[in-house]
Amino acid sequence: xxxxxxxxxxxxxxxxxxxxxxxxxxxxxxxxxxxxxxxxxxxxxxxxxxxxxxxxxxxxxxxxxxxxxxxxxxxxxxxxxxxxxxxxxxxxxxxxxxxxxxxxxxxxxxxxxxxxxxxxxxxxxxxxxxxxxxxxxxxxxxxxxxxxxxxxxxxxxxxxxxxxxxxxxxxxxxxxxxxxxxxxxxxxxxxxxxxxxxxxxxxxxxxxx
Amino acid sequence: xxxxxxxxxxxxxxxxxxxxxxxxxxxxxxxxxxxxxxxxxxxxxxxxxxxxxxxxxxxxxxxxxxxxxxxxxxxxxxxxxxxxxxxxxxxxxxxxxxxxxxxxxxxxxxxxxxxxxxxxxxxxxxxxxxxxxxxxxxxxxxxxxxxxxxxxxxxxxxxxxxxxxxxxxxxxxxxxxxxxxxxxxxxxxxxxxxxxxxxxxxxxxxxxx
Numbered sequence: 001x002x003x004x005x006x007x008x009x010x011x012x013x014x015x016x017x018x019x020x021x022x023x024x025x026x027x028x029x030x031x032x033x034x035x036x037x038x039x040x041x042x043x044x045x046x047x048x049x050x051x052x053x054x055x056x057x058x059x060x061x062x063x064x065x066x067x068x069x070x071x072x073x074x075x076x077x078x079x080x081x082x083x084x085x086x087x088x089x090x091x092x093x094x095x096x097x098x099x100x101x102x103x104x105x106x107x108x109x110x111x112x113x114x115x116x117x118x119x120x121x122x123x124x125x126x127x128x129x130x131x132x133x134x135x136x137x138x139x140x141x142x143x144x145x146x147x148x149x150x151x152x153x154x155x156x157x158x159x160x161x162x163x164x165x166x167x168x169x170x171x172x173x174x175x176x177x178x179x180x181x182x183x184x185x186x187x188x189x190x191x192x193x194x195x196x197x198x199x200x201x202x203x204x205x206x207x208x209x
Numbered sequence: 210x211x212x213x214x215x216x217x218x219x220x221x222x223x224x225x226x227x228x229x230x231x232x233x234x235x236x237x238x239x240x241x242x243x244x245x246x247x248x249x250x251x252x253x254x255x256x257x258x259x260x261x262x263x264x265x266x267x268x269x270x271x272x273x274x275x276x277x278x279x280x281x282x283x284x285x286x287x288x289x290x291x292x293x294x295x296x297x298x299x300x301x302x303x304x305x306x307x308x309x310x311x312x313x314x315x316x317x318x319x320x321x322x323x324x325x326x327x328x329x330x331x332x333x334x335x336x337x338x339x340x341x342x343x344x345x346x347x348x349x350x351x352x353x354x355x356x357x358x359x360x361x362x363x364x365x366x367x368x369x370x371x372x373x374x375x376x377x378x379x380x381x382x383x384x385x386x387x388x389x390x391x392x393x394x395x396x397x398x399x400x401x402x403x404x405x406x407x408x409x410x411x412x413x414x415x416x417x418x
Contacts, residue, residue, distance in 0.1 A: 019312045021230055096308035099368055103228045109372075116372050145392045148373075152389075153358065156365035159308055163318075163325050164357075180361075183354045187396030 004042050006032045008056070011049045015093035020050070020101065047105045050094075054108055057091040058115060065122050074199045081181055084154065085174045092158050116151060123147040127185065135196070138188040150184055153177070172208050179204045213251050215241045217265070220258045224302035229259070229310065256314045259303075263317055266300040267324060274331050283408045290390055293363065294383045301367050325360060332356040336394065344405070347397040359393050362386070384416045 001009070010031045014023045025046055029039040043049045064084055072080065088095060102109045124147045130136045131143070138146065157177040161168065168176075182200045189196055210218070219240045223232045234255055238248040252258045273293055281289065297304060311318045333356045339345045340352070347355065366386040370377065377385075391409045398405055 019309055021309050022312065097306065099305035099371070100228055100230050100309060102372070103231065113372050120373075142392070142395075145389065149358070149362065149389060149393065152362060152365060152369045156361060156369060159368075160361045160365060162308070163311070163322050164329075180354065180358060183351070184358065184393075186351075 003032075003034065003038065007034075007039060007042055008049065008052055012053055012091070012093070015053075016091075020046075020093045020097050025049070050101060050105050051107065053091065054094060054111070057087065057094065058111065060087050061115065062118070065118060074196060075203060078178055078182075078200070078203050081178045082174055085157070085177045088154070089158060089170060089174060095155065096159055096162075116155065119154060120147055120151045123150045130185070134190055135193045136185060136188045137190045138185075142188070146184055146188070150181055153181055153184065175204060175207045212243065212247065216243075216248060216251055217258065217261055221262055221300070221302070224262075225300075229255075229302045229306050234258070259310060259314050260316060262300065263303060263320070266296065266303065267320065269296050270324065271327070274327060283405060284412060287387055287391075287409070287412050290387045291383055294366070294386045297363070298367060298379060298383060304364065305368050305371075325364065328363060329356055329360045332359045339394075343399055344402045345394060345397045346399045347394075351397070355393055355397070359390055362390055362393065381417050384413060388413045 007028060011023070011028050014028060014031060023046075025039055025043070026036050028049070029036045043052070061084070064080075064087060067080065094101060098112075102112060124143065127136060127138065127143050127147060131138055154177075157180065158173070161173050161176065179200070186197050186200070216237060220232070220237050223237060223240060232255075234248055234252070235245050237258070238245045252261070270293070273289075273296060276289065303310060307321075311321060333352065336345060336347065336352050336356060340347055363386075366389065367382070370382050370385065388409070395406050395409070
């Protein structure tokens, strides 16, 4: 692994574990056993490291969000949402100190807004497809409101869950997140698709027990 | 106002405006024109100030959460939720850097967990009352899941909305939060209470337009 990648890899691990505000560039250099000067040669400060990590996260997430979603089975949709949460989890330091980071690295704010907007449009497109396929019965206004709640849940679930329960494994945290997400559309299932809710409950219980 | 109260008042304003990690005790002392030594006489560091502010917030919120909610009109419930959001807004620095603050001031973590738990129990009690009054049709499992989503929305709405739209006034941010909260129970309204949704939409549009 090149030094640049080593730095990014170690930064991500330290940020996630100890919280980004508590990690200095000196800590990062010490972790991979290089001099602070060598680190500075690659990254002129922590802000630049945060931007590089954010770019990596954004690229991965946009790839996932671009995946075609029509005609997926319930299981496949479950896995898809799980993967979205997993990528957020991999870069959780960013979400957990979102306000503070966006304040200190203001270049990220417009990008992060665009990413949230993209998530919102993706969710709206997905629910619209499900409505056209007759799976959901939902009006336009409600579709927008439910989509906003889904984006909020996607974005804030990890921060929320850490204060709600102790010692949950990563897998349980993520499966519970997916379950909460599905629960937001369950009340809009068309009556001939109510069986979907039983499928969702089954997948959830298979994965957390 | 006594010096101690002046310090807390100025700290809250600065934390909310500039983000708690960006404000030092020296900044706070300068703001109210006292020496850092005088500030230190009252509070031995920023952690102690944060705990004092948290205690103030907690006491206010618990008072509100203890209010009897049965037999309220839709308008009164709307105002009640608005007031809850308003108190959170008044102490928003805490929510916006929640993870980081809980890491640096670990004494707060168990208290904050208890507060979230209390919010959750309050929401469950409220939905149970509405179910018993025949307003909601909702099973036990769903009641728990919806309550969790409501607590998450209450807790994370302010952090979320700042990345979603620019330059919203405080009042619009809070009314939108209340509307999103109501939207979570709308699909469970018993058919003879569907008119409640129209009331909610009317109150929302009266307040944001």
